[in-house]
Amino acid sequence: MGLGSRLSDRRTAYLFLLPLLVFISLFIVIPVLGTIWTSLFRDVTYLETAFALFGNYRRLLADASFWQSMKFTLLFVAVCIPLELFLGMVFALILNEKLPGRGVLRAAVLVPWAIPTIVAARTWELIYNYSYGLANWALALFHVASGPVNWLGTPLSSFGALVIADVWKTTPFVTIILLAGLQTIPEQIYEQARVDGTTFHQRFFRITLPILRPVIAVALIFRTIDTIRILDLIYVITGGGPGGSTTSLSLYGYKFFNEGDFGYGSAIAVVVFLMAFVLSITYLRVGGFRGAVE
Amino acid sequence: MKRLITAALVAAALIMSCAGDGDRSSPVTLMIGGAPAELDYWEKVIGDFTRETGIAVDLMRQPTDTDQRRQSLVVPLRAGEEDPDVFLMDIVWIGQFAASGWLEPLDGRIAGDGFNLNVFFQGIIEFADRYEGHVVAMPVYVDAGLLYYRKDIFQEHLTGKVPETWPELVEYCRVAQRSERRLHPDFWGFVWQGAQYEGLVCTFMEFALSNGGQLIDRNGNLTLDDPRNIEALEFMRDLIVTHKVSPPNTYTEMKEEEVRTFFESGQALFERNWPYAWGLHQAEGSPVKDRVGIALLPRFEGGRHAATLGGWHIGMSRSSDRKQDAWRLMQYIVSEPVQTGFALNLGWNPARQDVYNSPEIVENLPHLVALKEVFRTASPRPNLPYYSLLSRALQAELNKALSGMATAEEALKSAQAQGLEIMATYEE
Amino acid sequence: MSEKLIKRVLLAAGIVFMLIFCLTPFIYMIVVSVSGNPSFLSGSVDFSATLANYRDVITVKSLRFLTYLKNSIVIGGIVAVTVGGIAALSAYAVSRIEFRGRVWVPLAVLAFSMFPQISIVGYLYKLMRAAGLINTYPALILPYIAWTAPLAFYILLSYMMQIPRDFDDAAFVDGAGRFTIFRKIIVPVAMPGIVSAMLLVFIAAFNEFLFALMLTSDHKARTIPVGIALFEGLHGEVPWGYIMAASAIATFPLVVMSLYFQKFVIQDVTRGALKG
Numbered sequence: 001m002g003l004g005s006r007l008s009d010r011r012t013a014y015l016f017l018l019p020l021l022v023f024i025s026l027f028i029v030i031p032v033l034g035t036i037w038t039s040l041f042r043d044v045t046y047l048e049t050a051f052a053l054f055g056n057y058r059r060l061l062a063d064a065s066f067w068q069s070m071k072f073t074l075l076f077v078a079v080c081i082p083l084e085l086f087l088g089m090v091f092a093l094i095l096n097e098k099l100p101g102r103g104v105l106r107a108a109v110l111v112p113w114a115i116p117t118i119v120a121a122r123t124w125e126l127i128y129n130y131s132y133g134l135a136n137w138a139l140a141l142f143h144v145a146s147g148p149v150n151w152l153g154t155p156l157s158s159f160g161a162l163v164i165a166d167v168w169k170t171t172p173f174v175t176i177i178l179l180a181g182l183q184t185i186p187e188q189i190y191e192q193a194r195v196d197g198t199t200f201h202q203r204f205f206r207i208t209l210p211i212l213r214p215v216i217a218v219a220l221i222f223r224t225i226d227t228i229r230i231l232d233l234i235y236v237i238t239g240g241g242p243g244g245s246t247t248s249l250s251l252y253g254y255k256f257f258n259e260g261d262f263g264y265g266s267a268i269a270v271v272v273f274l275m276a277f278v279l280s281i282t283y284l285r286v287g288g289f290r291g292a293v294e
Numbered sequence: 295m296k297r298l299i300t301a302a303l304v305a306a307a308l309i310m311s312c313a314g315d316g317d318r319s320s321p322v323t324l325m326i327g328g329a330p331a332e333l334d335y336w337e338k339v340i341g342d343f344t345r346e347t348g349i350a351v352d353l354m355r356q357p358t359d360t361d362q363r364r365q366s367l368v369v370p371l372r373a374g375e376e377d378p379d380v381f382l383m384d385i386v387w388i389g390q391f392a393a394s395g396w397l398e399p400l401d402g403r404i405a406g407d408g409f410n411l412n413v414f415f416q417g418i419i420e421f422a423d424r425y426e427g428h429v430v431a432m433p434v435y436v437d438a439g440l441l442y443y444r445k446d447i448f449q450e451h452l453t454g455k456v457p458e459t460w461p462e463l464v465e466y467c468r469v470a471q472r473s474e475r476r477l478h479p480d481f482w483g484f485v486w487q488g489a490q491y492e493g494l495v496c497t498f499m500e501f502a503l504s505n506g507g508q509l510i511d512r513n514g515n516l517t518l519d520d521p522r523n524i525e526a527l528e529f530m531r532d533l534i535v536t537h538k539v540s541p542p543n544t545y546t547e548m549k550e551e552e553v554r555t556f557f558e559s560g561q562a563l564f565e566r567n568w569p570y571a572w573g574l575h576q577a578e579g580s581p582v583k584d585r586v587g588i589a590l591l592p593r594f595e596g597g598r599h600a601a602t603l604g605g606w607h608i609g610m611s612r613s614s615d616r617k618q619d620a621w622r623l624m625q626y627i628v629s630e631p632v633q634t635g636f637a638l639n640l641g642w643n644p645a646r647q648d649v650y651n652s653p654e655i656v657e658n659l660p661h662l663v664a665l666k667e668v669f670r671t672a673s674p675r676p677n678l679p680y681y682s683l684l685s686r687a688l689q690a691e692l693n694k695a696l697s698g699m700a701t702a703e704e705a706l707k708s709a710q711a712q713g714l715e716i717m718a719t720y721e722e
Numbered sequence: 723m724s725e726k727l728i729k730r731v732l733l734a735a736g737i738v739f740m741l742i743f744c745l746t747p748f749i750y751m752i753v754v755s756v757s758g759n760p761s762f763l764s765g766s767v768d769f770s771a772t773l774a775n776y777r778d779v780i781t782v783k784s785l786r787f788l789t790y791l792k793n794s795i796v797i798g799g800i801v802a803v804t805v806g807g808i809a810a811l812s813a814y815a816v817s818r819i820e821f822r823g824r825v826w827v828p829l830a831v832l833a834f835s836m837f838p839q840i841s842i843v844g845y846l847y848k849l850m851r852a853a854g855l856i857n858t859y860p861a862l863i864l865p866y867i868a869w870t871a872p873l874a875f876y877i878l879l880s881y882m883m884q885i886p887r888d889f890d891d892a893a894f895v896d897g898a899g900r901f902t903i904f905r906k907i908i909v910p911v912a913m914p915g916i917v918s919a920m921l922l923v924f925i926a927a928f929n930e931f932l933f934a935l936m937l938t939s940d941h942k943a944r945t946i947p948v949g950i951a952l953f954e955g956l957h958g959e960v961p962w963g964y965i966m967a968a969s970a971i972a973t974f975p976l977v978v979m980s981l982y983f984q985k986f987v988i989q990d991v992t993r994g995a996l997k998g
Binding site: 325329330353354355356357358359362365366369370372373375551555559 | 761782843844847848851935936939940948951952953960
Binding site: 009010012013014016017019020021023024026027028029030031032034035087090091094097099103104105106107108109110111112113114115116117118119120122123124126127131132133134137168171172173176177179180181183184199200211214215217218221222225228229231232249250253254257262265266269272273276277280281284 | 725729733736737740741743744745746747748750751754760761762763807808809811812814815816819820821822824827828829831832833834835836837838839840841842844845846849864865867868869871872873875876877879880881883884900901904914915918921922925928929931946947950951960962965966969972973976977980981
């Protein structure tokens with residue numbers, strides 16, 4: 001390799017990594033370790049703190065509401081992520097084309113992501129309003145439904161409503177990441193392939209997708225982590241209802257923190273972390289990161 | 295290499311230079327939340343206070359959302375911080391805050407200054423502001439559930455007498471809906487808060503208590519599945535599904551504001567809401583201005599009129615470093631002139647009985663005088679440290695019953711079971 | 723020939739769908755922000771156009787909207803630039819240099835970023851309190867950097883992994899050191915990735931809510947999301963007009979920035995030329 005002495009090279013690496021590691025250690029690692037520690041205690045503000053080891057976790061296993069939020073969260077992730085990926089890919093492909101006004105299109109696509117989540121949630125809340133929301137008005141306008149839909153009235157329709165809102169909000173994020181990846185593919189490869197007589201289908205699946213694998217993995221990982229932790233959107237639009245059917249894990253944990261049961265809330269946070277961790281490792285394997293890095 | 299270090303130092307210096315206004319000062323800090331207009335009025339109040347006493351006060355503003363306000367208090371209080379010194383609490387948090395040891399007992403100071411507690415509604419002090427015998431908070435304003443009705447529709451179609459019982463109310467709604475719907479197809483008889491949140495428990499309590507039921511009995515035992523509660527809950531569902539006098543989105547969307555705006559647009563005959571709605575109904579440009587009356591919420595046969603007690607109270611942090619001055623601020627805030635000011639400017643209902651007799655109030659807010667009786671007899675929610683957990687379980691079950699996902703009996707039995715579990719987990 | 727036509731039609735349809743999908747709620751937001759009463763769609767109230775909401779949001783002092791906007795932009799900017807720098811450096815190191823623990827760094831960075839914010843905020847509060855930083859810019863800047871760096875790191879890592887090592891090797895032959903290679907060769911090539919990452923980080927910092935709520939106590943350091951949340955009234959009165967007007971104004975700098983930075987993200991990468 002001939003890149004200077006191995007030792008000084010390694011030192012350079014550590015130096016480059018230092019700022020990132022310092023920030024993460026101070027402001028994330030320490031609080032996270034603290035959270036894990038707290039989850040091992042019965043830590044309620046108005047009771048004596050006592051070491052409980054896995055007491056909180058045992059309580060979680062028996063907690064029906066916990067399992068309901070777990071089910072909801074997993075289902076939500078399973079439905080939203082593929083939709084975001086699909087739409088993100090479509091949008092990225094469109095934006096990759098040389099079109100007039102490309103800059104404006106890209107800015108337009110960014111809009112959902114640029115709006116603060118709280119605001120977006122409120123807007124969707126208004127859209128789904130039974131009496132004067134945009135959704136029911138549009139349905140009436142296009143004569144699609146027989147009457148106004150009680151969007152937030154049943155678990156199923158609330159679920160759908162939340163999926164639409166979340167996919168709308170986060171597709172731009174996926175689009176940007178995928179687009180940056182698409183940009184690195186030189187036009188020559190496609191030219192060559194076209195000359196060789198391939199169809200768009202083949203070009204996409206045999207050339208584009210494999211090259212994009214790591215980028216897709218990044219998008220998948222971050223979207224999954226974020227969706228597993230989803231809180232703001234649900235809090236504003238449905239508040240976890242109806243009947244607690246749309247309570248995500250984070251929302252469930254948030255309520256315990258608010259009520260002073262920090263031990264239980266921390267245990268829920270740890271569970272969320274474990275789930276995100278397992279899923280991410282899977283993606284990393286699939287995305288070929290290990291191979292590339294080694 | 296050198297460049298890197300220089301760059302890092304420059305960056306660090308830049309960041310640190312932004313740290314100009316650290317929160318190192320120590321005036322008395324007061325943490326409150328509310329709409330911008332309310333917060334502005336608070337600025338004026340503490341400005342007056344500083345002028346009178348020379349004590350500087352810092353206002354810590356929080357958003358209105360209850361959960362966020364509580365979170366903003368729980369974090370510093372749990373960490374034992376000296377700020378905030380004084381803060382407002384929702385009446386249902388007092389149990390939790392007191393049991394967590396965050397509230398400074400006030401008896402000593404009350405006695406020392408000769409402060410007379412009798413000036414407040416006694417029920418409130420006894421049921422809400424005491425913990426293990428000590429007074430730990432004082433009420434800043436009171437709230438109770440009321441029945442609003444359209445006077446004009448009454449005169450047109452009905453006997454003109456306010457319904458005394460719930461079945462009577464249903465009849466009135468039916469009659470009104472028949473005639474009003476010709477002009478307003480979206481007219482409903484009775485709008486109330488049925489969405490899954492704390493407000494649902496307040497509403498439920500009013501139905502249940504007015505049927506002779508109760509959530510907790512005198513000995514502290516949980517009685518959620520009392521048959522009279524079940525009847526009341528069935529009645530609530532009937533309003534939507536059988537009698538069809540309440541809209542289908544009652545249990546999905548109807549909270550205070552949704553109810554208020556619906557009634558205010560002229561599309562309802564009755565409204566269950568807190569006193570704050572009155573001022574808005576009477577504001578310029580309101581479609582129902584001067585057409586609204588207030589009454590006690592109806593009761594069931596053999597029951598009594600019931601209203602859920604709400605409101606905000608003021609407390610002092612045990613970790614405060616300015617207790618003497620904080621106490622003076624608290625006294626100032628609950629003093630007669632300041633309370634009168636809150637009533638006149640913000641529409642807040644005072645917890646002090648003497649304010650109701652003041653000439654200004656009698657002249658400008660005559661309806662308030664009529665409410666005095668309601669406040670005096672309003673029923674508080676259980677004052678337990680883990681009340682919100684209990685409420686959450688109850689909210690979910692109540693909402694299930696309203697939406698038809700469970701029968702009233704199933705819902706309350708399930709709530710009772712969950713409630714007992716919660717009690718077992720969280721009682722020492 | 724017909725494949726081109728099909729492609730054109732699909733493209734046009736795709737663009738239309740994309741625009742409708744992304745912009746409809748936003749347009750709705752704007753419409754509500756200029757309306758006197760948000761319930762105009764129900765037919766019970768007429769739509770009345772007014773700019774009062776915008777005027778109030780900007781001029782009413784108690785709303786302090788412009789202060790929040792300034793705070794958000796400054797904090798977001800500092801975070802984005804800092805994260806861009808440190809993430810690029812770290813991504814470079816991991817993608818290029820052999821060192822012990824090389825495989826573990828991405829994993830660890832990722833793992834620690836997976837915790838829900840709510841569980842971390844308590845400790846962050848204590849930390850900031852101890853440092854006397856509550857309600858200052860650093861109180862938000864520092865956690866935001868830590869919070870958004872993993873994202874930028876991963877974007878840049880996957881980006882840099884695709885840049886062939888030959889680039890580095892060629893420069894080494896010429897006697898350049900690691901940092902020079904990084905600065906003069908890698909950064910320009912990775913610019914689209916860096917800019918995309920910075921943009922996403924800026925938006926994330928701009929729109930973050932929970933930390934901003936808990937670590938600040940008034941307008942000195944508060945950001946837009948908390949500011950807008952403060953618009954709510956006591957009983958949940960939601961001044962839709964104000965909120966939508968404020969949001970429209972807040973979204974504006976973000977859209978402008980995206981438009982401006984387009985040219986960095988658009989890169990007609992003709993790798994062939996670079997290779998030579």
